[in-house]
Amino acid sequence: MSSKEKKKTLAWHETLEIHELTAFQANHLMGFKMMLPEVADPALKTLYSHTIAALEHNLKDLLGFYPLAPSYTRKAGQEDLTAFQAGHLLGFWKNAVRSYANSITEAATPQVRETMRKHLNAAIEMHAKAFNFMLERGLYPAYDLPKLLENDVKTAQKAIAL
Structure with missing residues (x-):
């Protein structure tokens, strides 16, 4: 395919990256929207509102790529709150693994490094448990x-509409 020809589908690896970004942002968007009424500080409430608007914009942009994904089909359906809650938990543990892995590279004190290693291993186990919970339940x-x-x-559509 020449560089001037338009691609008919996205590459698999970029499709998966778009999936990760969409799932991560949609779950957090739902959480931010649920917490917004409880935020008391006006400046923090403004930050939440700006974050919500930014995430909605991001999701709308990302959803535009879904029709270009390999083997993509559209179907109607509903997700329940269990899926959101489990996805939120999975996203948390996934990011905890990344954060601890990165933090270990900054640890100069052996005791700090050992504590971070223990926390990293625990986060890996919790991520696996959250993943398996979601996988087993479809x-x-x-x-x-x-x-x-x-x-x-x-x-993403549910998060935008919330």
């Missing part, structure tokens, strides 16, 4: 890319 179809992307679209 909430995270990790081995079915079209269904995974379909779930992203539903979750």
Whole structure:
């Protein structure tokens, strides 16, 4: 394909990155919207509102790529709160693993490094438990890319509409 020809589909790896960004932002958007009424500080409430608007914009942009994903199909459906809650938990542990892995590279004190290593291993275990919870209940179809992307679209649309 020449560089001037338009691609018919996205590459698999970029599709998966878009999935990760969409799932991460949609789950956090729902959480920020649920917490917004409870934020008392006016400046923090403004930051939450700006974050919500930015995430809605991001999700709308990302959803525009879904029709270009390989083997993508559209289907109607609903997700329940369990899927959001489990996805939020999974996203937390995934980011905890990343944060601890990065922090270990900054640890100069052996005791700090050992504590971070223990926390990292615990975060890896918790991530696996959250992942398996979702996989076993059909909430995270990790081995079915079209269904995974379909779930992203539903979750992002639900987060935007919340």
